[in-house]
Amino acid sequence: MKENGKFIKRAMVIGGGIAGISASIDIGNAGYDVVLVEKLPSIGGRMLQLSETFPTLDCAQCTLTPKTVETGQHPHIKLLTYSEVDRVEGKAGNFTVKIRRKAAYVDWEKCTGCGLCQEKCPSKKPSEFDRGMGMGKAIYTLSPQAVPNKPVINPSNCRYFLEKKCRVCEKVCPVGAIDYEQQDRFVEERVGAIITAVGIDLIPKETFGEYGYGTIPDVIDGLAFERLNSASGPTTGAIRRPSDGKVPKEVVFIQCTGSRDPERYMPYCSRVCCMYTAKHARLYKHKVHDGQAYIFYMDIRSTGKGYEEFIQQGMEEEGILYLRGRVSRIFRDDGRVVVWGVDTLTGKKVEISADMVVLATAIIPQGGTKGLAQKLGINTDEYGFFTEAERKLRPVETNVEGIYLAGCAQGPKDIADAVAHANGAASKVQGLFAKH
C-alpha cells in the first residue's frame, strides 16, 4: 500500500468485465495496487459469453483471455472473485469497503483447478452462463480458461445440499478441497479510489407477450445465440436450434426488442444490437451456407469505425435480407416459429415461417446496480444506469470525489467504447493519486 500522508493510493474496481479488467490493468501498470471485485467465480464478464466480436469477427475469448490472464498474474492486482461489495465508508483517499466473499464450498487455497470434480458431478441443470442453451454442473467454473480457475458449488443445484447425499466431488477431489460447511465471510479493504464497472443484463425475453412470453423454445435472445455460436459453448459452435437440435435453415433476427419503445419498454437505444445482429446473421451464414437470415430493423445505427462497412458487406455479399419494420407477433405452428411483421418500405405485411428467432433484447443495468449506487452514494438514472457528473464533459466521474464509472453500468456501450471509458476512468484515478 502506497501511502502519502493519509491518502491511500490504492484503487478498487468493482466488476470484472472487459471494462473492469481494462481499468485494473491500466492502474496496475501505473504502479498502483488494485483490488478487483467480481461477483461471479471468475473474471471476463459478458465478453466471455460472446462468440466473435464486431467489426473484425475475431474470437472474443482469444482477445479476452490474454487480458484475463494478465489480470490474474498482475503483481499489482488482487482478485476477489465470487465477492460482492457489502458496505462502503469514507471518502476519496480513504474508503473502507466491506466485501462479502460468498461461500464457494471449495477451499481455493487447496484447489489445483484440475477439473475432476466438474467432470464427475452427476447433477445437470440448464446453465445460466450458457443462457439455458446447454447443461451445467452443480460444481462449475464459467469457462475452461477461467481466471481464477477454481470451481464453486451452486447449492440450489447440488444433490448434497438438496438431498444430503452424493458427495461425489468430495470423494474425487485429490487434494480434499471440497468444504460443504464453508460460510460467507467478510473482508475489509482500504482504498483511495473506486471504479464501478458492474455491467449489464438483457431485459428478459419473458417480458414480451407478443413474442410468446419466453415459452417458445426456438425464440432465444442475443446472448443465447452467442453461446450457440461459441466454440466453447454447448454445441461447440454448431448452430442448432434448442427445441430439437436441428440446423435452422431460416432464422429471423429482431432488432430493438424492448429498445426504443417508450410506451411499453425502454425508450433508449441499446447501441450494440444493430451491430451484433448483423454479426449474428453473418456468422450464421458462414456456418449454414444454404440458410436464410432475415433482420427486422427500425433504423441501422452503425456509427463506429468500420461498422457501416460491416453492415453493407452483410447485405451485399452475404445475402442477408433486411426488412424495415417491426414484428407484431410470434407463435409456434407445427414445430416452426411463425413471425408476423411488416415491411414498411413496401407497405406489405410479412409472414415468415422460420426455424428460429433471435431477439436483440434491450440492454438494462445489472439487478444490483441501484443497491450498489446507494452504498457508494452515487446516483442512477430512471432506468438504473449510473449517472455521470456531467453528460458531456465529465463522462467517467460521479458526483462523489474518488468514485468513477467504467463501461456499460453508465449506459449501453460496445466493447471498444467500454474499454475507452475504462481507460478514462483509470487515468482519472492515476491523476487523483498523482495529485496527492
Next chain:
Amino acid sequence: MDYLYFPGCTLYTKAKNLDQTARNCSLLLGFELKELPNWTCCGATFPLATDNIMALLPPSRILARARQEGTTLTTLCAICFNVIKRTNRLIQNDGEKREKINNFIEMNYQGDLRVLHYLEILKQEIGFPQIKERVRKPLAGLKAAAYYGCMLLRPFDEMGFDDKERPTLFEEFLEAMGAEPVDFPYKIECCGSFQSVGSPEVATECGYKILGSAIKNGAEVVVSTCPMCTFNIDHKQSDIKQKYLDFKSIPVLYFTQLLGMAMGLDYQTLGFEQNFVDPLPLLKEKGFI
C-alpha cells in the same frame, strides 16, 4: 344481485340465441339480466377521430341512462362492450369531452358506472368454481377452441380484460364447463369484422385462417362471444368453403349456449337452429343431447 343489461341490436336479430341463452343461464345462476329501458344502438364503432363527439353520443346516452338505473352495466356483444367501455373510460378521464358530451345529451354523467362483459360477471361476480358446481352435464371430452377476437381485448390498456397477449379467462370458463380448451395461435386475431361487407375476400381469408388453425390444433368446436365474429366465422363458412377447397366446416357456438347445455337446459331452448353450421350431430355424437 341483478345486473343492468344492454343487449344491442344484433342480440334481437341474428344473435337471438346469444341473448336468450344468456338470460336463461343467469336465472339458473341466481341473477337476472335487467334490460335497460329505451336503449339505442351503441354506435357500433368507437370513433378514432379525436374530435368526433357525435359518434360518442349514442354510447354516452346509454351509459347515462344506465347510471340512473344502477351501478353495473353488462353486455354480451363484444363490439358493444368495446364501444361502451371505451366511451365510459373517456368520460371518466377527459373532463373537457365529458362536459361537451353532457351538454349534447342534456344529462349529467360522470363515468361512474362499471361496464363488465358477461364473461367478466361470470368470473368476477359469480366465480368459475361456483359455476362449476352448477354444471349438471359436464362437457367432458369436448375439444373447444376459445376465440376471443379483438374487441374484448383491444386496445389493451383501455379494455383491461385479461392478459393482453395470452388471455386465459375464456379457457378457464371452458374448463369450468368440463370441456377441454384448445389453444391456437389465432385466438386473438381479427375475424375480418366489417370487411365482410366491402372486401368480403379479406374476411373470408381471416375466417379460413382462424378456423383452420383451430381445427389443426384439434378443436371440434369454436366458441365465440361476439355476433360479428360469429357472422364471419360461422355464417360465412359457405363462402370460405367455396374459396378454399381443403376447408372442412366446424360448428361455432356462443359461450352461453355451452353454458346452458352444461347447466342442463333443454337443448331445444338453446337456439341451435340459428347456428349456421349445425352443431347437433357433434353434440349427439358426444352424448350431450
